[in-house]
Amino acid sequence: MPITLRELLDASPYLRELEQRHRAWLGPALDDPDAALRRVLDGLPEAAASVDEAGIGTALRVAKQQIALLAAAAETGGLWTTAQSTAALSDLADAALDAGGPVTSLGTQIEKNSASTRVARVDADSGKRGVPAHISEALRERETGSARDRSRGPRQTDALRYGVRAAA
Numbered sequence: 001m002p003i004t005l006r007e008l009l010d011a012s013p014y015l016r017e018l019e020q021r022h023r024a025w026l027g028p029a030l031d032d033p034d035a036a037l038r039r040v041l042d043g044l045p046e047a048a049a050s051v052d053e054a055g056i057g058t059a060l061r062v063a064k065q066q067i068a069l070l071a072a073a074a075e076t077g078g079l080w081t082t083a084q085s086t087a088a089l090s091d092l093a094d095a096a097l098d099a100g101g102p103v104t105s106l107g108t109q110i111e112k113n114s115a116s117t118r119v120a121r122v123d124a125d126s127g128k129r130g131v132p133a134h135i136s137e138a139l140r141e142r143e144t145g146s147a148r149d150r151s152r153g154p155r156q157t158d159a160l161r162y163g164v165r166a167a168a
Contacts, residue, residue, distance in 0.1 A: 008076050018069040026069060033074040037088050040066050041095045048099035060096050067092045 009016040019026060029036035040063050047059035071085035080088070 002078070003076060005073055005076050008072060012072075015069060015072055018065050019073075022066055022069055025066060026073060029066070029070055030073055030077065030079065033070055033079050036070055037067065037091070040070075041091060044095045044099040056099065060099065063092060063096070 009019050025036075044059060044063055048056050051059065067088055071080065071088045074080040074088075075082060075085040
């Protein structure tokens with residue numbers, strides 16, 4: 001039995017808070033969720049280029065909140081399938097990585113402008129500071145385009161989002 005958006009919001013304090021915070025945005029976004037998704041994703045590179053690190057963080061958090069709310073509301077309302085909602089969240093993750101700026105080469109410390117944003121650890125085997133293995137693998141897949149779930153490229157995401165099979 002399908003549930004209403006109100007029932008979903010009553011069951012999820014996180015989504016309820018997001019709906020209250022982004023109420024003015026959500027109504028028009030649900031008129032065309034695909035266009036709303038595209039506007040949020042397209043705004044991330046511009047935000048990253050025009051603001052400092054704190055501003056980029058704020059822009060990424062707002063985008064995450066809006067897309068999480070949009071995906072839940074669009075799926076609950078029957079506008080998107082589960083696959084489309086998942087693809088939207090995946091597209092957000094890709095856009096967030098792109099907006100976050102360049103990543104240093106693998107096996108080295110990833111460092112942004114301040115010490116507070118360093119992502120590093122000491123490798124237990126070699127004693128060298130570096131990137132955790134799961135992050136290194138994800139970055140390598142991103143750089144080479146060889147991620148297992150992305151091997152079919154953007155047409156796969158579009159096929160999932162719109163419920164059609166991509167041409168072979």
